[in-house]
Amino acid sequence: xxxxxxxxxxxxxxxxxxxxxxxxxxxxxxxxxxxxxxxxxxxxxxxxxxxxxxxxxxxxxxxxxxxxxxxxxxxxxxxxxxxxxxxxxxxxxxxxxxxxxxxxxxxxxxxxxxxxxxxxxxxxxxxxxxxxxxxxxxxxxxxxxxxxxxxx
Numbered sequence: 001x002x003x004x005x006x007x008x009x010x011x012x013x014x015x016x017x018x019x020x021x022x023x024x025x026x027x028x029x030x031x032x033x034x035x036x037x038x039x040x041x042x043x044x045x046x047x048x049x050x051x052x053x054x055x056x057x058x059x060x061x062x063x064x065x066x067x068x069x070x071x072x073x074x075x076x077x078x079x080x081x082x083x084x085x086x087x088x089x090x091x092x093x094x095x096x097x098x099x100x101x102x103x104x105x106x107x108x109x110x111x112x113x114x115x116x117x118x119x120x121x122x123x124x125x126x127x128x129x130x131x132x133x134x135x136x137x138x139x140x141x142x143x144x145x146x147x148x149x150x151x152x
Contacts, residue, residue, distance in 0.1 A: 029035075
């Protein structure tokens with residue numbers, strides 16, 4: 001392969017031949033230092049850009065976590081309020097059921113007492129009727145005995 005005398009990045013006005021005539025050789029990279037410095041600057045720029053993007057991402061994550069925490073706190077507060085309301089309603093309902101049961105119990109006792117009173121009244125009436133019947137029968141028997149004694 002034939003090498004050309006023109007090289008990439010070679011300065012036009014660069015004197016190829018020096019005092020000894022061997023100042024510049026073919027294949028020599030005259031702009032290596034400039035290119036190396038440029039690559040370092042690019043690398044530094046990329047790293048700074050990555051750092052900036054990472055900071056933005058971290059800040060966004062912090063904001064998202066903060067919003068999530070606030071949302072969770074709000075939900076927990078709402079749940080606590082709803083649970084307290086539910087417990088209050090349940091207690092009120094239990095109280096109402098207890099009062100209703102007491103009322104039913106009182107009605108049952110009243111009914112039982114009325115039935116007992118009615119039964120006692122009926123018993124008294126039956127006793128009174130039986131006593132009247134006995135008195136009537138006894139009086140008739142006495143009269144018959146007295147009339148039989150007087151006829152003898």
